[in-house]
Amino acid sequence: MPGLFRTVTLRGEAAARLSWGYQTAAVLRRWALTKTDKGEWTLTAGIDRADPFRLQQTPLQFTAPRPGGFFCFPVKTVQLGRESLVASLGPPEH
């Protein structure tokens, strides 16, 4: 039903991460993915551990488990806080 929802939010507790190639840039907890009515995806998440160097590299990918597979989004920008981060994401890859 297109147009019914203006925004969509997906939430998860654990096992999500930002990766730079095979390297883990950040392990995330309590993450939320929000899609705005303009089609933009934003990730907010708590940080279990992070590598500040890897978080500045490109390309980064956000992955999180979902039933039957994984969410996978390219990361456009990351704002790193002390215990959390906010990232803008491109369209989901699978």
Next chain:
Amino acid sequence: MSRFVTPNEVRLPLSDGDYLIVKERLNVGDTRDRMSLALTADGKTVDPLKWGMAVVQTYLVDWSLTDAAGRIVSIREQAPDMVAAALRNLDPDDFKEILEAIDAHEARVQAAREEKKTARTGVTPSAHSSPSLVAVGGGTSGSRS
């Protein structure tokens, strides 16, 4: 040219259509992890029997290997203990094939880097004063780790 190691993956073919996905190159953290995995219990020397397992654990990113039910035994982003457990349950001949594929990959990458360095500087690299640990442990297929 960046002095940082870009995390590129390389696919190495095995027999029977299987393959490994390995790190193209190790960075400083990886090489220290490898050394740490291969140390003797007192931490003073490298245990040659642990070296092969340490090499495979450090390089391996993923593979196509399946269990008896035909399911892929996924190791990508798994905890090191889980990867080590999977490796310890391999047939020794298959572990040897994996180790030899990774040793050959490392030797190829190292040779290509030396060639590039020579082309850049015009200086031929001198022989190492001590044998590399790859040479020490490269042919080892057993492990006590």
